[in-house]
Every structure is written in C-alpha cells, then in structure tokens.
Amino acid sequence: MTRSLTILGATGSIGRSTADVVLAHRDEFRVEAVVGGRDAAALAEVARRLGARFAALSDERGGETLKEALSGTGIASGAGQSAILEAVARETDVVLAAISGTAGLAPTHAALKAGRRIALANKESLVCAGEAFMADARRLGVEIMPVDSEHNALDHALAAGLNRDVEKAVITASGGPFRTWSKERIAQADADVASAHPVWSMGSKINIDSATLMNKGLELIEAHHLFGLEAERLDVLVHPEAIVHGLVQWRDGAVTAGLALPDMKVPIANALRHRERLQMDLPRLDLAAIGRLSFDRPDEERFPCLSLAKAALKAGGAMPTVLNAANEIAVEAYRAGRIRFYDISEMVESVCSTFSGRRLSAPAIVADALEIDREAREAAMGLMPAHA
C-alpha cells in the first residue's frame, strides 16, 4: 500500500537519507510536502526529485527563488511560518520530523496536533517539551516512531517484554572523534576536527554534540520520554564499531539488543513503515567479518556534557529545556570559533545553575517550552563575552 509522507528538514542529512529510501521504493511512498530552512535551491531540487506536491521554506527571503526554481513543475510552494504550517496541515500518513534543533519543535508539534503519525528524528522536540509532546500524543492517539538508531533499536528490543521488567535500557555511543584523545588535546581542537565523525555522516550541529557526548545525553532524555523509563534505568555504553545500537537488560538477566550496520536509512525505513520491514538494498551485517565488538564506559571527566545532561534528566522540570538551549548557543559559538571546546560544557553548566534555583516545572505546552528556551538562550548569550 502506498503511504503519503511529508518531510520536515528535507535538505538535511536525515532528509537526504529519507529521499534515498523513498526513491528506492517508488511504489511504496508518495511525497506530499517537503520543508526546508534557508536553502531554496536545495529544497527545489529535492521537491523535484521526489515529485512532492508542495515545498515550504522557513526563510521568507527565499520564497521567490524557490518559486522560480519550481516554475513549470506543478509543485506549489510557499515561504515563512504560514507555509510550514500549510505543509504540516496537508493530509498524510506520516510526517518525518528532521529539522535540526529547537526550530523543529513548533512544526513537529503542529504535525502531531493534526493527528499525523510522526517519524521522529528531531530529538529536541522531546528534550525541550517531552511532557507536552507525549501527553498530546497519548490524548490524540498519535504514534511517535523513533528515527534515532539507538531509540529505534530500543523500541524493538522493548517489544520483547514488559516495561516493568526492564532493569536497564542502554544506548550506545561511537565515542566521537575524541574517544581516545587526552583532555589536553581535546581542549585545543577546533570545530572542523570535532565535526569529523568517525562513523556517521550527519549535520554539523549533531556532529559537535557527538564530539562532546551531549548528543548521547540528549538521547537519554529522549529515551526517558519515549519509553517512560526513569533516569536510573537508562545508561550509555561506548561502542566504537556502532553495530549494537540499543540493549534492554531484563530483570531475569536476559538481554535483548538491536543490531545493524551504521546506516540511518535502516531506522528511517522502519520508522516510515510503522514497524514493517522494507526490502533494503544495503550491505548486510557480517559479524564474522567484523570479528570483534568492543564496549567501554563513557569518560565523563573528558566529556562533561554527558554528566550535565544526566543531571538535567534527574533534576527534571524545565532543566532539559534549559540545557538544550544553552548547548545550542554554545555549539554555535564553538562552530564560529568564538569559544573553545570545554567552554561548551562550562557555559551549559553555568546557565543550568542559574536556572536551578527557580525550580521551573516541566513545560506543559510547547509555547512554555519555547519561552524557557528563549530565556536560557539569552542567559547563554550573556555569558559569551567572558568566553569569547
């Protein structure tokens, strides 16, 4: 049966992998709408390739360029927030949510509220407004299928038993480019070096989060909301081969794990098809050829962002929202060469401690999450001169 699909973040790394999956299964999918940020030419190209019916660009200034690039194709287009809302309001079976960062919150939530099944890559939606998203998903009966390889693996592993029998759910981290580096050497590394991920090919922001291990911390928070598991039952293992993505340890000592070669097309295809399996023309996992898989505990001394994210998860309330906002500002500054690697964790820690006294409760609606996000960003920006 053909499924209709809208792709938020269609020009990004996840968006492009999604386009590959769709183009390899022409009979299985029909693309209703594609949404992008600023790159009108790239959005027009993906809209043409996929034969989408509508293309929406967030940046209003690119609206004319997009329109011109699509003229004669029959693909309608628009720009600005209203165009994005128009894209998510269009009838579809599934919305793949892959806008990067907090910018993904409002469009993803609008799709959820419209009752669309969500294939979720934008982890920030759950990190910043997890309570609000999950409450609305339950109320509206909307399913959220995780695209993150770790959560996709956990989703399947957890189906092997009951939530109350889970002793621990573990997500793995490849360890990033600095896995074996000394703290002194990491401290000197610039954003280009930090962006060179050893395993995954990803967008620039998540690459830096992988180097700091903040990405793994955000994923713990995401797992907490997706699977209803408290901090004490969630853990991280470093696994450089990135073959085992998630493991569930049951109370009888048995372990169920999700394995695959590291290619985002695998969890994307699965999330799009609602747990069904598509025939994928990809290399197969050959464990005998790999020979050996290795695991290690994360070093939170060299990667303090992981401890900060764990602390935010334990603190609960609005702390994950604050953590995420401060991290986005710090990562942007690091990428611009304005601060150094360990300034990221220092800034995040400083903003979190500023907010900790206020004991803000978890945002019950997305608008509240965005307001806390705004305040935390301002606080992070305020720290910038001292760190620049």
Ligand SMILES: NC(=O)c1ccc[n+]([C@@H]2O[C@H](COP(=O)([O-])OP(=O)(O)OC[C@H]3O[C@@H](n4cnc5c(N)ncnc54)[C@H](OP(=O)(O)O)[C@@H]3O)[C@@H](O)[C@H]2O)c1
């Ligand atoms: N990459 C991975 O392997 C991976 C794995 C798991 C989860 N994720 C998550 O998936 C999300 C996307 O990651 P990515 O690596 O694909 O990022 P990316 O390559 O940087 O792509 C981001 C996408 O979002 C669009 N965008 C940015 N700001 C926007 C806005 N204000 N409105 C509408 N669209 C906007 C970009 O459009 P322009 O290109 O026009 O700016 C682009 O299409 C992130 O939340 C990330 O944590 C990624």
